[in-house]
Amino acid sequence: MLPPEEGASAPLPEGPFDGRQAFHAHLKTAMAEAAQQNWREIVFSDPDFADWPLGERAAIEALQAWAASGRQLVLLAQHFRVFEREHARFVSWRQSWSHIIDARACHGPGLPLVPSAIWTPTWCLRRIDLDHDRGVCGTEPERRRGLREAIDECLRHGRPAFPASTLGL
Structure with a gap:
């Protein structure tokens, strides 16, 4: 077996996971x-x-490396109350990149439950x-499609939330 190349990335995990450490990893x-x-x-x-480890420096560095024109990060939650307290670095990063972030809240009687998930095209x-x-993770198209349908249902009922700025007029 050949050693990994310098700067090579880790493969994305596949299959079931169990525990906070695995979830964060x-x-x-x-x-x-x-x-x-x-x-x-x-x-x-969520x-x-x-x-979630969104307040950690490594998470922000990774998001910064990803962020660019033409990209979009969708945030979906029942509420975003913990961000100021738990994810201060993310709140600051979100202010700089507000143009690529769509944050929506979906919560109320009769509305679908917000899944705890990450969805990407692959x-x-x-x-x-x-x-x-x-939980479970992977690249299977059926899994991605099912998750995206659940997310889209929440987004249909969602409303804009978690503004980048709290400045008033």
């Missing part, structure tokens, strides 16, 4: 791969993002058991 791998894979769109979806991760951080 998969999220970080996906963020690091975003620029390498040249993903034009990424969807981050009821509240409280336990790979996805879906956390099925939020209490134990269990």
Whole structure:
């Protein structure tokens, strides 16, 4: 077996995962791969993002490497209350890149539940058991399509949220 090339990226994970450490590792791998894979769109979806590592320096560096004109990051949540407190670096980065970020909230009686997931054109991760951080990830078209349908249903009912600036007029 040949050693990995200098600067080579880790392969995206495939299959089931179990536990917070695996969930965080998969999220970080996906963020690091975003620029390498040249993903034009990424969807981050979670009821509240409280336990995502979005405030970490490595996550912001990875998103910065990915961000460019023509890219889009969709954020979908029930609410975004934890961001100021838990993800300050992300809030600052979001202000600089607001033109490529669409943040939507979907919450209320009769509305679909927001999945905990990352969707990309070629790979996805879906956390099925939020209490134990269990889920599945992979490149299968059926899995990506099913997840995208669930996300799109929430987006149809969603409203703009998490503004880049809280300045008033």
